[in-house]
Amino acid sequence: MIKPSWFSETMGSFCLILAQPPIWRGRLAADYWQQLGQRIRQQGGRLLGIWGEHQDTAGANIHAFFLTESGYLWCTLPLPANLREFPSLSSVFPTACRQERAIRDLLGLEPLGNPDMRPWLRHAAWPANIHPLAMSDIPEDILSCAGEIDYSYRAPAGQDLHEIPVGPVHAGTIEPGHFRFTCLGEQIVQLEERLGYCHKGIERLFVGQPPDAALRLAGRVSGDSSVAYAWSYAMAVESVAEIELSQRALALRGLCLERERLANHLGDLGALGNDAGLAFALTQLLAIKEELLRENAEIFGHRYLMDVVQLGGVAVDLDGRALQHIEQSSKAWRRRLETLDLLLQEHAGLRDRLVATGPITAERAAYWGMAGLSGRASGQAWDLRTHFAPPPYDRYPMEISLARRGDVAARWAVRFAEVFRCLRWQENVVANLPGGSPRVALKAFPKDGEGLGICEGWRGEVFVALRLEDGHIARCHPHDPSWSLWPVLEEAVCQDIVADFPLINKSFNLSYSGQDL
Numbered sequence: 001m002i003k004p005s006w007f008s009e010t011m012g013s014f015c016l017i018l019a020q021p022p023i024w025r026g027r028l029a030a031d032y033w034q035q036l037g038q039r040i041r042q043q044g045g046r047l048l049g050i051w052g053e054h055q056d057t058a059g060a061n062i063h064a065f066f067l068t069e070s071g072y073l074w075c076t077l078p079l080p081a082n083l084r085e086f087p088s089l090s091s092v093f094p095t096a097c098r099q100e101r102a103i104r105d106l107l108g109l110e111p112l113g114n115p116d117m118r119p120w121l122r123h124a125a126w127p128a129n130i131h132p133l134a135m136s137d138i139p140e141d142i143l144s145c146a147g148e149i150d151y152s153y154r155a156p157a158g159q160d161l162h163e164i165p166v167g168p169v170h171a172g173t174i175e176p177g178h179f180r181f182t183c184l185g186e187q188i189v190q191l192e193e194r195l196g197y198c199h200k201g202i203e204r205l206f207v208g209q210p211p212d213a214a215l216r217l218a219g220r221v222s223g224d225s226s227v228a229y230a231w232s233y234a235m236a237v238e239s240v241a242e243i244e245l246s247q248r249a250l251a252l253r254g255l256c257l258e259r260e261r262l263a264n265h266l267g268d269l270g271a272l273g274n275d276a277g278l279a280f281a282l283t284q285l286l287a288i289k290e291e292l293l294r295e296n297a298e299i300f301g302h303r304y305l306m307d308v309v310q311l312g313g314v315a316v317d318l319d320g321r322a323l324q325h326i327e328q329s330s331k332a333w334r335r336r337l338e339t340l341d342l343l344l345q346e347h348a349g350l351r352d353r354l355v356a357t358g359p360i361t362a363e364r365a366a367y368w369g370m371a372g373l374s375g376r377a378s379g380q381a382w383d384l385r386t387h388f389a390p391p392p393y394d395r396y397p398m399e400i401s402l403a404r405r406g407d408v409a410a411r412w413a414v415r416f417a418e419v420f421r422c423l424r425w426q427e428n429v430v431a432n433l434p435g436g437s438p439r440v441a442l443k444a445f446p447k448d449g450e451g452l453g454i455c456e457g458w459r460g461e462v463f464v465a466l467r468l469e470d471g472h473i474a475r476c477h478p479h480d481p482s483w484s485l486w487p488v489l490e491e492a493v494c495q496d497i498v499a500d501f502p503l504i505n506k507s508f509n510l511s512y513s514g515q516d517l
Contacts, residue, residue: 014073018239021388022071023452030087033062033077037092040066040073046369046382047093048072048454048461049479052103054134060109062086063477065452065463067371067382074452074465079109088113095369095484102517106133106203121196121516124149132204153180156190164498168197175512179501186497191490198516206476211237211445211466212311214473218464219306221478222514227253227260228457229464229478230309235453236466237311241445246436247395249313254392255429256305256314258422261458263292263304265415265422268509272412273344275503276353284340288333295329313439323430330430334423341416354409358492358504361406368488372460372481374508377414378406384456396428411507447471457481459511480514 014026028036037047045068053061059081066073077086088111090097100111101120108131111117122128132138161182168176176197182190202221206214218233219226231253238245266289273281293303299322300308301315308315318326344350360370365378375382384390385398401417403410447470454463460481467475485508493504 017074017450018452021384021390021454023454024071024073025450026073026075027078028075030077030079033087034089034092036075037064037066037089040068041092043068045069046371047089047096047484048463049477049483050089050096050099050103051465051477051479052107052109052133053467053475053477054107056136057081059083060107060134062103062109063465064089065465065479067461071388072452072454084108085110085112087111090114093369094367095487098487099483105131107131108134118151119149121199122149123196123199125199132201151194153192153194154190156182158184158189160184161189168194177512181498181501183498186499188493188496188498188501191493191501193486193490195486195512196516198513200513200517202517203475203477206473209473210471211240211468211473212442214476215309215311216307218476218478219309221517222480222511223304223306224264224511225260225457225459225462225480225514226304226306227256227309228455228462230307231257231455232453232462232464233466233476233478234309234311235455236451236464237445237453238451239453240449240451240466240468241443243312243440243442245313245391246438246440247392247434248317248436249438249440250392251395251429251433252314252316252318252438253309254396255426256300256308257455257457258426259292259296260305262419262422262426263289263296264458264509265419266292268506269412269415269419271506271509272354272408272503273350275506276350278344278347278350281340281344281350284336288336291329291333295326299326310439312442313437315439317438318430318433323433327427327430330423330427334420337416337419337423351409353500353503354412355405355407357408357500358496358507359405359407360488360492362404364491365406365488368491369484370488372456372485373414373418373458374411374485374488375460376401377403377410379404384454384461390455392429395434396425396432398425408503408507445471459509460485478514478517480511482510482512482515485510486515 014024017023017025045066048065048067050064060079062077064075088100097116098120100114103109105119105122161184164181166179168178178194180192181188219230221229266285270282270285296305297303360378362379365375365380370380371382383400385393386400399421401414403413449468451466463479465477489508493501
């Protein structure tokens with residue numbers, strides 16, 4: 001395979017670890033850390049995630065995962081035991097800022113050059129000298145010695161400004177997060193988020209588990225993306241164990257992933273209609289979503305498809321009756337949604353609330369490195385189902401959905417377009433499902449090795465990086481696309497009014513749990 005343009009022998013050692021999709025693995029010295037980031041950025045690449053790893057007496061590792069036109073790069077910066085600092089990538093990729101703050105909280109490593117050194121995940125849950133991912137044993141009395149943190153919010157200068165604090169506890173069923181608005185009258189001048197209230201120590205829970213047992217945890221990192229996380233985790237383990245899945249297993253995994261996407265898009269479209277004052281949209285769309293969830297429970301055994309993805313394939317096979325049922329319901333939903341889509345497009349009140357609300361231009365989207373649904377609504381043509389077309393999308397092509405306005409209306413339109421494309425894709429799969437076994441027999445797992453799995457979840461790229469040691473998990477990092485999209489929301493709401501925040505927020509619908517870990 002031809003080495004990609006960002007490859008350089010002078011930077012360090014790079015090797016191809018997974019050919020489909022093309023994932024390169026590399027190690028390099030600190031002098032080249034920022035240089036590599038700059039080179040990838042200049043060529044239009046993106047930072048997908050950055051995380052850290054404690055290596056006992058050997059020191060620590062900083063990992064970064066990039067996406068470029070020619071493939072992925074999983075790059076590691078080794079830090080000796082006596083070095084507790086690493087060069088920040090936040091000046092090159094602004095979304096690295098919060099991720100590096102999380103590394104500081106969890107591992108005690110200092111990102112040199114990061115403009116914001118406030119705690120991110122720690123809050124007052126544990127003392128500043130405790131770093132959970134850098135310790136073999138956590139003190140039992142950790143909570144009794146935790147203290148309050150003096151956390152200073154950014155305060156813009158100006159007369160006649162006032163603040164509106166919201167959360168972290170919200171009305172209704174919603175995860176906790178604090179939003180601090182600075183306003184001039186009703187107009188939002190600045191929004192600052194503070195998250196981390198959902199921190200559950202998931203990365204710590206992975207450590208020491210056998211690879212097969214940890215799959216259940218992986219599927220519960222963020223409940224609305226269970227298939228995406230489970231598939232990415234399974235792909236990481238399968239790459240270490242060199243397991244090759246059958247075409248039938250891959251097609252069934254893809255079917256589950258698209259049904260997960262359908263359920264979330266239908267729910268979000270309904271909620272957007274409700275936030276815009278159109279309860280009719282909510283009731284109609286949630287009715288179809290509920291039918292989909294009940295069908296999931298009947299055919300796959302779980303409304304939200306948890307535990308369907310298994311190492312080596314899937315837990316549930318589909319017989320002719322199930323395939324016919326899915327095909328018939330898919331076509332019926334498509335007819336109902338086509339009528340509903342036309343009706344909603346002609347609703348003047350809905351258009352008035354959605355158009356020009358919460359815009360992110362294509363230029364700003366490129367600056368932030370946006371991807372996923374919200375990135376495609378701002379003209380960013382990144383979709384892992386089409387970009388590298390990994391199995392089963394090489395066998396069943398998926399068309400990308402794009403818009404350029406970048407406002408709530410564009411995110412609404414991309415959602416609706418993806419709903420129709422998911423339904424047609426689903427009909428294609430059930431009509432042409434390959435033969436074979438839904439699950440292959442597993443070999444004995446290797447005691448040591450590294451693996452990485454990635455797929456296009458409904459919000460964007462979900463990936464899981466894994467390292468095995470002595471047959472158990474030494475480090476597992478599940479990564480949600482919300483890490484890179486929460487900062488964009490702060491920009492999207494500026495110049496809109498406070499009453500439009502719920503609408504803009506729902507148009508992104510980011511995960512708290514997925515990025516709080």
